[in-house]
């Protein structure tokens with residue numbers, strides 16, 4: 100269990116994390132989401148005792164990271180998959196870490212198996228692909244058999260097979276009763292991996308919700324309708340806040356009415372429907388909407404307002 104209470108971090112004038120409170124519970128994968136610069140890495144570093152909060156606190160299983168006598172058994176972390184001595188083999192890297200933290204050698208082979216690095220265990224890490232580096236990062240995080248895992252962007256740069264592998268592994272680890280927190284700036288990926296979401300923007304909490312609730316609450320879904328008289332149905336559906344777009348071939352895209360309501364109106368007027376499909380608005384879109392005001396870096400707007408037209412007095416109209 101990870102508990103953050105009014106956690107804040109400033110770097111000089113810059114506020115990276117502001118009054119952030121949340122709880123990450125065991126038994127589920129929790130996605131930590133936010134646009135670039137939202138404060139995810141800073142928060143994770145504070146969870147792991149690598150950065151001190153300016154105010155507030157964060158605990159793992161009831162204690163600050165630094166107060167755990169054997170933190171590697173408590174929390175496994177992957178912050179930067181590449182921050183590993185490149186001249187060593189994967190196995191030697193893990194053996195060295197195990198030796199300095201009192202972890203038995205057999206655990207090294209176990210984690211190599213878990214992450215599927217058996218064939219590359221004796222290869223120098225410097226020759227690893229990004230995907231292999233991510234696997235080694237996860238093996239390192241798992242070495243102490245920790246109850247809590249904190250992973251910063253673990254799917255970054257992985258191929259589809261690697262993404263699927265990591266998704267399954269993280270769900271399995273959570274199903275074993277572990278607390279799993281992973282960050283991402285991709286909502287679509289989180290929706291497939293996580294059960295719970297903590298969304299931040301500019302260091303502040305924006306949402307703390309289950310994935311299913313987020314999906315349910317995603318607004319802007321339209322309904323795709325196919326019928327034998329699109330013109331008549333368009334007229335019947337018209338109303339304030341209703342938008343009906345004709346897509347051709349008797350297909351309409353309707354926003355502002357539920358599929359139930361559309362079906363009832365069509366039935367009342369004996370219009371046969373051959374399709375009535377609610378379209379789930381893209382989760383990525385919903386996430387972008389939610390964090391729109393919190394994006395730190397934005398490309399320059401292309402549609403700039405035209406220059407104000409000066410009046411005869413030389414003042415803008």
Ligand SMILES: Nc1ncnc2c1ncn2[C@@H]1O[C@H](COP(=O)(O)OP(=O)(O)OP(=O)(O)O)[C@@H](O)[C@H]1O
Nearest residue numbers: 110113115133134135136137138139140141142284
């Ligand atoms: N050591 C530092 N010194 C100064 N500013 C920092 C430092 N670390 C982070 N920041 C600033 O704090 C803010 C939050 O950064 P952070 O890296 O935590 O965000 P993030 O959500 O992890 O972003 P990304 O997805 O881009 O990694 C940013 O504005 C960043 O520039």
